[in-house]
Amino acid sequence: MNIIKDTDHILLMYDRKRKWLLKVRQGENFATHKGIVYFDDIIGKQYGTCIFTKPQGFKMRVFKPLPSDFILKMGRTTQILYPEDCGLILMYTGIGPGSLVLEAGTGSGALTCILGNYVKPNGHIFSYDIREKSLKQAKKNIQKAKLENVVSIEYGDILKDVEHSDLDSVVLDLATPWLAIKRVKNFLKLSGTFASFSPTIEQVKKTVVALEGEEFYDINTFELIKRRIIVKENATRPTTRMIGHTGYLTFARRIQEIENPYQAKKPEKAEKVDLSDLSDIIKL
Amino acid sequence: MNIIKDTDHILLMYDRKRKWLLKVRQGENFATHKGIVYFDDIIGKQYGTCIFTKPQGFKMRVFKPLPSDFILKMGRTTQILYPEDCGLILMYTGIGPGSLVLEAGTGSGALTCILGNYVKPNGHIFSYDIREKSLKQAKKNIQKAKLENVVSIEYGDILKDVEHSDLDSVVLDLATPWLAIKRVKNFLKLSGTFASFSPTIEQVKKTVVALEGEEFYDINTFELIKRRIIVKENATRPTTRMIGHTGYLTFARRIQEIENPYQAKKPEKAEKVDLSDLSDIIKL
Amino acid sequence: MNIIKDTDHILLMYDRKRKWLLKVRQGENFATHKGIVYFDDIIGKQYGTCIFTKPQGFKMRVFKPLPSDFILKMGRTTQILYPEDCGLILMYTGIGPGSLVLEAGTGSGALTCILGNYVKPNGHIFSYDIREKSLKQAKKNIQKAKLENVVSIEYGDILKDVEHSDLDSVVLDLATPWLAIKRVKNFLKLSGTFASFSPTIEQVKKTVVALEGEEFYDINTFELIKRRIIVKENATRPTTRMIGHTGYLTFARRIQEIENPYQAKKPEKAEKVDLSDLSDIIKL
């Protein structure tokens, strides 16, 4: 249903830069610099409507929040993944309906909410953090998003005391993801997927080396650069300022190694370090 | 379950550049330049296993296909969206469990498969194309992916004869998306989302102008640049060659316009064309 | 000589974000929020020295200004080219020692200074603008840079009343560069080069169409994205925020068309619009 009810989430939007992720509460209001928004004016209307602040009468749009809104608007205690990063995680982990997923650390719970939404109705996100502040905030966000049935958020240090098995995917947003590789390997079913988000190249290197040392394969590191294009009748161009770097995403698949009964030749390396291959493309 | 059965999909992988999306069929085999893969060697094993070609004994990995594999490996009749584009569509349209979605055109059905997987179990993708070849191929791909229950693929020209209402999202991959805006607006519920993929800036401009002329809001155009990072002990760097451009993604939300009873001031423009704002950031 | 004299230019640098392009003047000083810099403390020292503010004693570095400093620190009245754009102009126009160059518009004179420096000692930059404020500021900047012998800055509208011939290069930083193509074509010697900087894609399109309609060849449009890498012992990564777009640079070479006495076949098109060529590189 498209009707806004008490306790529903909305995205309230004045313009591109001024928007808020809110929980509608009967009898209450939200004060902006453009006037007051009374939730009773919203309840019973459809998402997509507009209302007017009192007493100034500024127009505000009311939308059903999207994953991109959750990611960018949830209270953050830590650095964040952007919508494009979360989307890529879905594509390269295969997290979807029914997936059983471990996430560490939870952070603000923004990615947790996204993943939780996509594993419905039979999947589950087991999310861990060791920061009390994050746990508290994330639990609140999960409740707001009404995902308690598919997401559990708990205190836990995956480097030490968490135990799982037969998971479809493991998603790490940790300062030291490489230390967790050996343990999370055993949490994953075969062909299960691994994803790790790290802002620095040193973290990426250690993580990739750790993955190569365990039963992981098809290890890939990507970085996404998102540009917004300003479209105007006679002035179309990318934005002048942009976020140049959010972080690197490293993916891998859990494998089972089997001794080669044929004593086969090893596959030749697909990629070499030297750049001689460049020669054929530089035709100016 | 993680056991590979007859008619299941697998990703067979020799190395980064040599991998195939296959349907396992009892009694049959798949010939590669590295030897023959017998499906009976695979059936009954777990995803994540490895097998050996006959007679040479080259090792091949067997994975459960991911969305990224579907996107990049499905037979293509047209230009394609990449995994990062598909992920961004999910994040900015909110397509998820239960969503009712119109897609046009179907193309190879790769995006259709992705979307179909994420609306399970109660959502539905209504996908249309006017190219018989695409329809045929896409239908085959949907069957392979066992998504017939959540995806319907039909001949239809959304510029003319398709009718829908109360959809959550409309996703266009058309040569002339702007011509469809007026019609698809009425297919969407309020706060419903619109996405369009176009390789050229002219398509983007016409689409944005058309959206601005109808009841759409929060119109955004993005482009994603994905770089793969080669991680080596002493030679970490982005790949020399890359895909520099796949296309632009334009998103919007369906709104309901209401006359302002307060005769409020119009919101001031959030963004201006002039670049004077640059001055404060250029501190060298 | 490396000794700083009265009236010389210096780059005074406190840290990455606080630096100033100054003219040293005997007996005078420069006040910063970190204390006063007395020029008499600098005169007679070598570039590369450091001095200390009075009375606080903060350390300030004193450098010989580089082209990149000029570009980023000269008073700007208009949007700007960045160092990377200026460098690319040199590479694709061939402007160098002895070149005769027309520039329009002058703007702040930053690019004018760069070009003036590189055509020394026998070349010349003829720079025009129709904005009195720009002319005034640019003239001041040229004097500061002691380039009066190789640069002349004058009021002039190249769409109408400026006349030149046998120039090596024409460099445009105009709002409507396409209107100038027909005229500047005749200013250029054969094989002479054309460069135009424009922030929007609409300007680029009109300029390219105009170039294609005149005797120009090898028309190329580029955009440069510069990322700064923060190098830290354990936290190396691109900067989070960056300038995502400065503008597009379009280059072309002046040709002489000659009727083909052989009635030769036309060269086949090197590039096609369709993207079918993609198929061979998408090997996942």
Place this chain on the structure above:
Amino acid sequence: MNIIKDTDHILLMYDRKRKWLLKVRQGENFATHKGIVYFDDIIGKQYGTCIFTKPQGFKMRVFKPLPSDFILKMGRTTQILYPEDCGLILMYTGIGPGSLVLEAGTGSGALTCILGNYVKPNGHIFSYDIREKSLKQAKKNIQKAKLENVVSIEYGDILKDVEHSDLDSVVLDLATPWLAIKRVKNFLKLSGTFASFSPTIEQVKKTVVALEGEEFYDINTFELIKRRIIVKENATRPTTRMIGHTGYLTFARRIQEIENPYQAKKPEKAEKVDLSDLSDIIKL
């Protein structure tokens, strides 16, 4: 003069992908797959002319080579800097008329030619390499470019036996640039500039650490991404394939350290590793 003479360089161009950097020689010819080009048809004509192959009569353009042509067309024995990289080196080193510059290694001599051209008439490029093949090829290229007066190319290992002083700039294109920092520091005059090109991040890190340990300041690492824009009436877009990474450029300025007689407070760090500063820009 614009007339092509015996032994002059030309860029012969059939289309975007087929062009050649050639030395015109009286009585000789150049065979292409489109027919034979007789140099005697070219000598005496102006740069910018076109000629026709024999016997087929295909049209070929004849241009004066630009720095960008030299960079992309000179025989390469090693990985290369691109025109945008060379342009950035000029802007951030200040290499220009009269500059005294050390370059190591010489490679194909492409960058050497560019730099040599810009230090004319009174500057000099001292270029060293330890690879005999590079030296041979580079010497040939310098002769072709008629730059023997401003460029000297010699066998020399700057890690050991080369000696210089009072140079304006040092430009390194070495596998292990960090090993050279201590020595080249003494080659530079105060406020002299350092540039190093490296394809991998590990090289960059070691180089930056070495620079920080010596009397260098204002250390910056950049990477340039160049996109070509295909401009078509109704199909304008960046090229699908592009060079995603050439290398990183690290710049620094030579300083003189002086003890602070005021025992001043140390300047606070301009940049911190933590990303908390992000919070204020993520206003969606």
